[in-house]
Amino acid sequence: MIPLVNIKRDHEPIKEKLNAAIQDVLESTVFIQAVQVAALEKEFASYCGTTQAIAMNSGTAALQLALQGLGIKEGDEVITVPFSFFATAEAIVTAGAKPVFVDVHPKTYTLDPEKLEKAITAHTKAIIPVHLYGYPADMEQINEIAKRHHLAVLEDSCQAHGASYLGEKVGGLSDAAAFSFYPTKNLGGCGEGGIITTNNDEVARKARLLRAHGEHPKNTHHCVGYNFRMEELQAAILRVKLRSLDRWNDERRKNALLYRALLKDVKEIQLPPDDDPLTGTKQVYHLFVIRTKERDRLQQYLTEHGIGNAVHYPTPIHLQPAFSHLGYGRGSFPVAEELMQQLLSIPMFPSMTAEEIKEVGRKVKGFFGG
Numbered sequence: 001m002i003p004l005v006n007i008k009r010d011h012e013p014i015k016e017k018l019n020a021a022i023q024d025v026l027e028s029t030v031f032i033q034a035v036q037v038a039a040l041e042k043e044f045a046s047y048c049g050t051t052q053a054i055a056m057n058s059g060t061a062a063l064q065l066a067l068q069g070l071g072i073k074e075g076d077e078v079i080t081v082p083f084s085f086f087a088t089a090e091a092i093v094t095a096g097a098k099p100v101f102v103d104v105h106p107k108t109y110t111l112d113p114e115k116l117e118k119a120i121t122a123h124t125k126a127i128i129p130v131h132l133y134g135y136p137a138d139m140e141q142i143n144e145i146a147k148r149h150h151l152a153v154l155e156d157s158c159q160a161h162g163a164s165y166l167g168e169k170v171g172g173l174s175d176a177a178a179f180s181f182y183p184t185k186n187l188g189g190c191g192e193g194g195i196i197t198t199n200n201d202e203v204a205r206k207a208r209l210l211r212a213h214g215e216h217p218k219n220t221h222h223c224v225g226y227n228f229r230m231e232e233l234q235a236a237i238l239r240v241k242l243r244s245l246d247r248w249n250d251e252r253r254k255n256a257l258l259y260r261a262l263l264k265d266v267k268e269i270q271l272p273p274d275d276d277p278l279t280g281t282k283q284v285y286h287l288f289v290i291r292t293k294e295r296d297r298l299q300q301y302l303t304e305h306g307i308g309n310a311v312h313y314p315t316p317i318h319l320q321p322a323f324s325h326l327g328y329g330r331g332s333f334p335v336a337e338e339l340m341q342q343l344l345s346i347p348m349f350p351s352m353t354a355e356e357i358k359e360v361g362r363k364v365k366g367f368f369g370g
């Protein structure tokens with residue numbers, strides 16, 4: 001049995017450091033948004049090359065408060081992709097605005113800049129490209145269009161900690177970015193967590209206020225906010241794990257290279273998009289996702305043969321019941337709708353061995369009769 005992810009094995013080399021960090025917080029009896037959270041914010045901002053980072057209790061909260069920090073409010077439209085985790089569009093609604101979808105590119109599975117301009121209206125205020133599966137969206141073109149129309153850009157970086165574009169890390173490529181620390185993400189906590197990165201002090205100030213009851217200083221509430229604070233235990237754990245992030249991403253990239261070598265001759269499969277030297281794109285393989293017309297049968301075969309797998313995502317967001325009132329339907333976004341039937345995630349985690357990758361490769365090839 002080869003699982004899709006193996007957090008236990010990934011943690012093995014840093015187990016003692018994790019235990020020590022947890023013990024320190026237990027001893028301190030300070031559990032909510034204090035010194036560990038402040039230190040994580042400093043370290044993560046520095047990692048992404050931004051001046052500010054604002055930690056909170058989920059990536060979904062980070063998306064919402066980044067939007068509110070950027071001034072998004074009721075009556076605004078925010079453009080994003082229909083092919084992502086549901087929370088990307090959900091945060092637009094909880095920030096008070098209306099999601100407007102633009103299809104993804106068939107090669108990169110990220111926002112297609114060619115289709116972006118047609119979706120912009122007088123109400124459009126922001127764009128959320130998603131660095132899906134760890135592959136950076138086409139930020140140069142998206143930023144250029146945003147600038148021309150005076151729109152804010154928020155990177156959904158929840159799957160791309162450490163990926164880079166034009167030689168710079170995601171998180172600092174636009175007005176703001178939101179990251180998730182959900183346990184299976186490239187940088188995952190032992191529970192929920194998220195963070196905003198930005199170089200905009202006003203966005204940071206608003207997000208900090210909204211994160212904890214609009215309160216500053218203590219007992220003065222400037223606005224009605226939320227309780228989106230991060231726990232000290234999560235911050236302490238994430239600080240330990242942040243020191244391994246680059247090594248883990250290198251291991252993911254090495255694993256991907258081996259998959260590519262093993263599967264390159266299987267003509268029924270399209271491999272994930274490659275790094276792009278033209279745009280300095282360096283991806284971090286949050287997932288290793290293959291594309292095939294035989295997806296459902298391949299999935300069943302791999303499951304029967306003990307190979308972990310999953311579909312990210314079986315239903316594009318515009319076809320979710322929660323968004324039926326927006327008026328989209330089947331055929332609205334043909335690329336996303338085809339991808340939902342053809343993509344399959346196969347095992348990918350840093351501590352995966354070459355033997356395991358070869359075994360997965362053999363099973364995939366075996367299915368196609370190779």
Ligand SMILES: *Cc1c(COP(=O)(O)O)cnc(C)c1O
Pocket residue numbers: 058059060061084085087088130156158159179180181182193194
């Ligand atoms: C995980 C994820 C989120 C939400 O993050 P949570 O921490 O689970 O709230 C948002 N967008 C994308 C693309 C994600 O993968």
